[in-house]
């Protein structure tokens with residue numbers, strides 16, 4: 001249902017790879033709530049062509065390629081987006097993650113640090129790069145909002161989440177640190193949303209994902225939050241209803257983060 005929460009707002013959505021992607025649902029929901037959007041992803045991801053379907057659904061939203069490890073491509077994205085919008089940007093979703101070591105099945109105790117460097121660059125430092133460029137170009141409107149997606153492995157150990165846990169810890173800290181500076185200068189807010197395990201291309205790449213998602217389901221009083229509900233939550237953070245929320249890591253996980261144990265888990269252990 002649309003409440004036009006984002007009427008007149010203009011935003012950039014990173015990371016819609018296919019219709020399973022959390023960013024895909026966020027783009028749909030932002031559009032449904034009245035926003036104008038620009039879509040972006042790494043050039044290699046765009047070659048699959050799926051994003052064109054999403055673009056059409058969202059009033060032919062422009063699709064502008066940008067690898068988040070490239071300053072030049074991100075600068076071009078911000079410039080072209082402002083040209084398209086005819087002004088500054090109201091909101092940005094950073095929904096980007098990639099672990100080369102996970103792809104290569106390297107466990108945490110046997111990381112290839114060249115790969116780790118790349119994983120941290122893509123998954124965490126990219127948020128700093130993006131915010132720094134936006135800050136220096138004065139690309140985000142006062143009271144604008146930036147949200148990056150993260151996972152609770154930044155706070156607690158999930159062994160198979162491997163180097164991505166370190167990447168998410170850095171991502172969350174960048175959002176706090178840059179949130180301070182952007183808040184002081186432009187009242188721009190920067191938050192991370194810590195989402196339940198979700199069946200997507202990136203999510204399913206984590207070893208033992210099926211066990212993992214089922215465990216989280218049983219450990220969450222409300223059950224796992226799905227991608228559509230994550231999108232709804234992001235919309236509230238882009239809207240003017242959350243103007244004083246910044247520098248926060250916000251759990252969107254059905255209560256998982258504050259649950260010690262549940263009846264279901266105890267019953268299972270007693271079997």
Ligand SMILES: NC(=O)c1ccc[n+]([C@@H]2O[C@H](COP(=O)([O-])OP(=O)(O)OC[C@H]3O[C@@H](n4cnc5c(N)ncnc54)[C@H](O)[C@@H]3O)[C@@H](O)[C@H]2O)c1
Pocket residue numbers: 014015016017018020021022023041042045066067068069094095096097098122149150151194195196197198199200201202203204
């Ligand atoms: N799926 C989950 O269980 C889960 C849980 C919590 C948080 N998250 C986070 O949500 C975000 C989105 O992931 P998703 O689950 O929707 O999976 P996804 O695979 O659909 O999205 C990941 C996106 O990152 C993009 N990407 C990778 N390298 C890039 C680069 N160099 N430049 C630009 N884009 C690049 C991919 O093309 C893809 O679109 C990620 O940050 C992920 O860590 C996912």
